[in-house]
Amino acid sequence: MTGNTKGFVSRVKEKNPNVTVTHCFLHxxxxxxxxxxxxxxxxxxxxxxxxxxxxxxxxxxxxxxxxxxxxxxxxxxxxxxxxxxxxxxxxxxxxxxxxxxxxxxxxxxxxxxxxxxxxxxxxxxxxxxxxxxxxxxxxxxxxxxxxxxxxxxxxxxxxxxxxxxxxxxxxxxxxxxxxxxxxxxxxxxxxxxxxxxxxxxxxxxxxxxxxxFPLTSPEAFDWVRDPFSSSAMDNANGLSLQQQEQLTEMRQDRGLKITFSDLPLDSFWLTAAKEYPVIADSAISVLLSFSTTYLCELSFSSLTYIKNKNRERLRAVDQELRVSLSSIPARISSLCSSKQAQVSH
Structure with a gap:
């Protein structure tokens, strides 16, 4: 299904040859x-x-x-x-x-x-x-x-x-x-x-x-992990001149440096994209790659739990899956308050 010759990967690369493909770490x-x-x-x-x-x-x-x-x-x-x-x-x-x-x-x-x-x-x-x-x-x-x-x-x-x-x-x-x-x-x-x-x-x-898992240089993405570290610029040789310029400029931004310690890594780079879009886009593309199929497996497990033998007549499970997989908790009390209970039971 995901073969490089005839599978999904080859079809994607026909549309975008620069796409990055990763094999699930868990697999x-x-x-x-x-x-x-x-x-x-x-x-x-x-x-x-x-x-x-x-x-x-x-x-x-x-x-x-x-x-x-x-x-x-x-x-x-x-x-x-x-x-x-x-x-x-x-x-x-x-x-x-x-x-x-x-x-x-x-x-x-x-x-x-x-x-x-x-x-x-x-x-x-x-x-x-x-x-x-x-x-x-x-x-x-x-x-x-x-x-x-x-x-x-x-x-x-x-x-x-x-x-x-x-x-x-x-x-x-x-x-x-x-x-x-x-x-x-x-x-x-x-x-x-x-x-x-x-x-x-x-x-x-x-x-x-x-x-x-071919061994790659662990310092290659130090500029993504911590752009304000002393080794960030030393390992940024693979970046273009414009990316290095923005990284150098960002390292002197005291406001971002303070923000870096208070935000998760992905949220920090999304914040930095407002002023430094070129280097931030490169960092986000690294963090965006899925290392595992965890989210897919999670959806399969949720579907198995929702559509069990006691609910086998359930046809559409779109809304149930959305609630189950969403990172935003459902406001059940608010949803129930808009409905009237059956008084006969």
């Missing part, structure tokens, strides 16, 4: 997270098979819930993992690890071969690491969501996470798993082999992050 991060060595992909496959063995059979699912309640577990059910729900992978692994003792007891009673997986300390240790690393990846994914997210803030978070991967790998090579609490508290007969697998996976993640 790219999900592609990175799917990269697993064989030792860890087998763990994920095993966790999914355990889930399917229980959840696809209502009787077994009910018996497992009773067992969890009797054993005093915090949870009674497993969580579904699907490829289209990127956060579900980490949630499934965490839940399986939390209920590993209950699952081992239940699967042993059912005489299932999957009980052997949970009896294997090495498999459980890798499961603990998988739950930890996907919890970190899910946190990164969640932090890049939001109405006020832009390309600059998302890029900063990705660069920060990439730096943490290198730091974690160095600590794992020294035999420390402090950054992975579940893996640290777990028990493994071959700790050195576990650290080797973790280092291999962290190195793969670094490579994939570099592939899907």
């Amino acid at each position: 790219r991060e999900a592609l990175v997270a799917k990269t697993l060595p064989k030792e860890l992909s087998n763990v994920l496959d095993g966790a999914v098979r355990i889930f399917n063995f229980i959840k696809t059979r209502p009787l077994k699912s009910g018996l497992f819930a009773i067992l969890c309640e009797e054993m005093g577990a915090d949870h009674k059910t497993l969580l579904l993992h699907t490829e289209v729900r990127w956060l579900s992978r980490g949630k499934l692994l965490s839940r399986v690890y939390e209920l590993r003792e209950q699952l081992k007891t239940f699967l042993t009673a059912e005489k299932s071969e999957y009980a052997l997986l949970l009896a294997d300390e090495e498999w459980c240790a890798r499961l603990a690491y998988m739950a930890d690393i996907f919890a970190h990846l899910n946190e990164l994914n969640t932090r890049m969501q939001g109405r006020n997210e832009n390309v600059l803030t998302s890029t900063d978070k990705l660069h920060g996470f990439r730096s943490k991967l290198a730091l974690w790998r160095q600590h794992v090579e020294k035999g420390s798993l402090e950054m992975f609490p579940l893996a640290q508290t777990g028990h493994s007969d071959n700790f050195a082999a576990l650290c080797e697998v973790i280092c291999k996976h962290l190195s793969t993640l670094e490579e994939k992050f570099s592939f899907y």
Whole structure:
């Protein structure tokens, strides 16, 4: 749908060759997270098979819930993992690890071969690491969501996470798993082999992050983030002479400098556009690019909530979606005051 050759992107560029195209940061991060060595992909496959063995059979699912309640577990059910729900992978692994003792007891009673997986300390240790690393990846994914997210803030978070991967790998090579609490508290007969697998996976993640998110100079847009900083002019070489002139002039505007600390970044540049339109338009074009498809996903989720099975006869949902997605809260009391209630009820 968005291909550069025949898709939407190519059709847009026929009308405007200078248009900027960005691939959703959340989608790219999900592609990175799917990269697993064989030792860890087998763990994920095993966790999914355990889930399917229980959840696809209502009787077994009910018996497992009773067992969890009797054993005093915090949870009674497993969580579904699907490829289209990127956060579900980490949630499934965490839940399986939390209920590993209950699952081992239940699967042993059912005489299932999957009980052997949970009896294997090495498999459980890798499961603990998988739950930890996907919890970190899910946190990164969640932090890049939001109405006020832009390309600059998302890029900063990705660069920060990439730096943490290198730091974690160095600590794992020294035999420390402090950054992975579940893996640290777990028990493994071959700790050195576990650290080797973790280092291999962290190195793969670094490579994939570099592939899907090519490293750009973080100072390139310092003039957008803070036009009054000392490094703003040093990194403005890519701007035209007229843009550099307006940026230089704006840096001496004391009124704007005071306003900069009181306004959000996008509101500041909209204010600056009144006097310095050329440089402000360039900054706004950078901030205007959507880094993620968060708003589209939000509308899909809202539509699913509005048009549920109890309201399946609802035809037009335009007004409901507008109220749901608008950043301006609806004045419900004012709307109700203009209507007369049915006195017969």
